Every structure is written in C-alpha cells, then in structure tokens.
Amino acid sequence: MTDNSKYSRENPFDVPEGYFDMVEDRIEERIMAEESESTRGQKLIRMVMPILGLAASFALAFLLIYYPVTKILPKYTAGTTGQQSEKTKLDEELLTDYGYLDENTFFLALTSKEEPADFESDEVLSFLTSELDDYEVYAEIIN
Amino acid sequence: MINEEQLLAGLKDESTKKDAFRMLVTTYKQRLYWHIRKIVLNHDDADDILQNSFVKVWRNIDSFRSESGLYTWLYRIATNESLTFLNQKKKKMFGMDEEINDYLVENIQSDPYFNGDDIQRKLQEAIARLPEKQRIVFNMRYYDDIKYQDMEKILDTSAGALKASFHHAVKKIEDYLKSTD
Numbered sequence: 295m296t297d298n299s300k301y302s303r304e305n306p307f308d309v310p311e312g313y314f315d316m317v318e319d320r321i322e323e324r325i326m327a328e329e330s331e332s333t334r335g336q337k338l339i340r341m342v343m344p345i346l347g348l349a350a351s352f353a354l355a356f357l358l359i360y361y362p363v364t365k366i367l368p369k370y371t372a373g374t375t376g377q378q379s380e381k382t383k384l385d386e387e388l389l390t391d392y393g394y395l396d397e398n399t400f401f402l403a404l405t406s407k408e409e410p411a412d413f414e415s416d417e418v419l420s421f422l423t424s425e426l427d428d429y430e431v432y433a434e435i436i437n
Numbered sequence: 438m439i440n441e442e443q444l445l446a447g448l449k450d451e452s453t454k455k456d457a458f459r460m461l462v463t464t465y466k467q468r469l470y471w472h473i474r475k476i477v478l479n480h481d482d483a484d485d486i487l488q489n490s491f492v493k494v495w496r497n498i499d500s501f502r503s504e505s506g507l508y509t510w511l512y513r514i515a516t517n518e519s520l521t522f523l524n525q526k527k528k529k530m531f532g533m534d535e536e537i538n539d540y541l542v543e544n545i546q547s548d549p550y551f552n553g554d555d556i557q558r559k560l561q562e563a564i565a566r567l568p569e570k571q572r573i574v575f576n577m578r579y580y581d582d583i584k585y586q587d588m589e590k591i592l593d594t595s596a597g598a599l600k601a602s603f604h605h606a607v608k609k610i611e612d613y614l615k616s617t618d
Contacts, residue, residue, distance in 0.1 A: 305471065318463060318466070
C-alpha cells in the first residue's frame, strides 16, 4: 500500500455489547434444539412406520389382484366369449337396419321377388307336416 | 491454556465431548467471527454463519482427520459457509458480481457497528469492491496476518496463486484510493 501509516490495520468493526459472552450458550441451545427435533422426527417415523408398512402391504395385495384381473383375465375371457359377442353384434346391426325403415320400404322388402328355390315334393311335405301331429295329417289328407 | 491435541482428544471422547466443544467455541469464536464478518460485512449475517459453522463442526467432528489441523479445518468451514451465504445472495440478485459488491459496500455504509474513520471506511469500501477470492486473501493476510502456508490449506489454493491474488488486490485498492482522493 502506498502509505501504510494512513491506513491502519486496526479492525474498524465492532459487535453489540456482550455479544461474545453469549456465543457458546446460543450455539449449544441451537445444537440441542436441532438434536431434539431430529429425535422427534425419528419418533414420528417410528410411529408412522407400522402404518406405512400396512398401507404398503395393502397396496401390494391390491396390485397382485388388480393386475391379473385387468391384464390377464380380459385376454382369457375374450377367447371364450368371442363368438357369442360376434352374434350379438350381428343381431344388433340387423335391428338397427330395420329400425330406420319406414312402413312402405318394409313391405317392399317383404314382397320383393326373390327367385324361388326348387324344392323336392318330399321336402315340402315334411316342412308342412313338421308342426302337425298324426291326427291333423290324417285329417288334411282326407279333406 | 488447552492445546489443539488435548481439545481433539476431548472431542473424540463421548464423556468429555460437550465440555471440549464448549472449550473449542471459546477458543476460536472471536477469530472465526472476524474472519466471517470481513467476508459478509454484516454483524447479523456473520452471527448466523458463525453458528452454522460451529454446528457443522459439532456434527462432523467424528469424521475429522487430525492431519489437516483443527485450526485450518475450522477456518475452512467458516470460509465455505460464508461463501455459500454470498452465493445464495448472488442468486437472489440474478448472479451479478457487481451487485454483490454493491451490496457489500452498502453494508459498510449502513453498518451501525462500524467504528472507523472516513479513511478506514474508504479502505473497507475498496476491499469490498475486490473479487471474492482476492478480498478473502487480502483480509487474511493484511488484517489476520495468516501465513500463506496455512492459507493454502484453508482456501485449497497454491501459495503462488495466493501471493498473486494478494498482489492484485493491493494494486486494485491503491488505484481505487487514488481515484477517490
């Protein structure tokens, strides 16, 4: 420095009166407060741990049930009920188709000419008599 | 007066740990306080940092390895705590170095515990405007008369770099004082 005598090395700062007398006590108080807080935290953890353990086991049990039910069962049931659901779907589609028809269109659809199929006389006879008992068949033949 | 070895032995023994720690605080509180105060330039902040430093010492005393020396270890903790404090301040001020220097100069100007005259205030302001490392090195050498050998361990910097820092600091302070005369 250019002129050392001008700028003394004396400390120009001060502290509040009696500050240094209390430092030890305040630090000890702080350490004790922090330690008791951490002990309280540990106590709380010890109290909460069983509850957390129980909750965790419930969660695990739920997962063990929930996963197979949502992931495995749908694949299995899809295989067995596939055909049935397909049939239901077809019925629903037919119903929807006829639901939108007015009366005229419906009758037209009923009376529309379709190529008659060639039936053998035996087939026709068995079809006609399928819902008749023997007595009724006999009465029909007589008349 | 108790020496460093006796103090350490007391700190390592559970039955004497509390008394030895109180003795440690009594022995080093003033030196560490002034070291911190010159870095942060505010009594309340220095008080907080001093307490933090001793709490850290209490927590880590079992892991302390005596080869580095208790005195340098304590200075190192206090320096790191002070720099952490300033870095947090700097973050709040959007990371500008100039702003942290302005904050330190304001601390000197508004300090109710500043007892120096105008010349000393001007010198303190010049020191406050230095870069962080140069400021710490200058204070440790000029006011606390700490040897470069010890400073090396405290600041984890080579003696050559510390001497260069001190030299730069002196130059900058001289320039500032000349410009404000």
